[in-house]
Amino acid sequence: MKKIQLFLLHFAGGNCYSFQFLYPLLNNFEIIPVELPGRGMRIREELIRDFDEAAGDIYQQIFKKLNGNDFMLYGHSMGASLALRVAHMLEAENKIPKSLLVSGNTGPNTKRYQARYLMNNADFIEEIKKLGGAPDELFESEDLLDFYLPILRADFEIVENRVSSEEAAVLTPIYSMMGDLEENHQEISNWGNYTKTKFNSKIFEGGHFFIHDYPNEIAEIINQAYDREQLIYN
Template identity: 50%
Template sequence: MKTSKAQLFLLHFAGGNVYSFRYLTPLLKGFDVIPVELPGRGKRMASPLLHDFGLAVEDTYQQISTMRNGAPFIIFGHSLGAYLALAVTQRLEKQHQPPAFLFTSGNAGPGIRETDDWHLLENDDFIEKLTALGGIPEEFLADKDLMSYYLPILRADFELAEKNTIDPFVTNVPIYAMMGNQEENAGKITNWQRFTNAPFYHSLFEGGHFFIHDHPEKIAGIISAYCNDLTSAAT
């Protein structure tokens, strides 16, 4: 008999892909880390982008369901990924197959507007908003070819986030919410508590929306501290 590591599914932010958490993955040695990727980018470039939040939830749910191996599992999502993480957790809870823990990052949760129809902005205005938000390397912003490739992805993902349709269903899964203390709605982080009957925790980190890039050790430490006993006996 052997012990299987708990699975940790990582859901990326708008414009992200399967490589978006490379800085964090090496610090999570106690887990089987599995990045999940929406279609239309990275390894799924040949698939069409999604513009409907429900379809994105279904896509994410199917990926996680397919990759489950029987071990306990955890879901972590940043920004758009946090909305998807909650929606998928709700669905799994209704099917009596919930994750052991949910970690949300980079927004204050459903019902609190983070951006206002950015996906409809003209290119220059959209890029200006993205620049202020951070997270996009300067070399990308300066390269017209790169930006022409990424802008449709970013627009589609912002549309998903801005039109998210989250069920009011309250789960029994513990939630740990994280945000940067410079984010506009950082003071409303406890909004996430509305979606769980289980223990709720939260932390504010120094930084803006992409604080995750500045605090990988702390984030990995939190995940490990709350989930390091999740093991499954497997033959």
């Protein structure tokens, strides 16, 4: 019997390895991490800086790997924004996810970002530190910064230049998660405007990368989103 496919969409600066902390807890799924060019397994490819192009790239990866079985999408931060667009694109081809799980993101039209990707290195690094999630070693190594800053700038440009008003509601149920220290976390229910079916949400204690502190809880939500759909969305 084929397992449920779970496609994972990484955050800014992330790659196909970003969700490995969840893998041992998701035995019911065929876990398929997808990643944008310029990092991880796609390190030799050109970085993408446009939201539509990024969504199209992720869509193509997912569409090619669908095996006819049920599937779900989970994206954190930038990955959440891309997951909504990709869900809409898949639905247009009559490929409807069982669930769309999003975290670290209040959804479209809740926040206008400044052009952080255009900041000088010192200010940009401070923004990265505020978000958390990056190891101290990154900021202590010029070589690591030289490698990661272009990736982060490209990903921030993807997020900050997208036109949120173009996002349409999907048929897929949405479950949203955020940390209570994240800016605008009280607007988490905004995600309910972007599904035509069921919506639910949960606030965790923590900042933007709270996900690393709650692997068991997040894995349980992912499992429930498929196994007990009625429960998680009530």
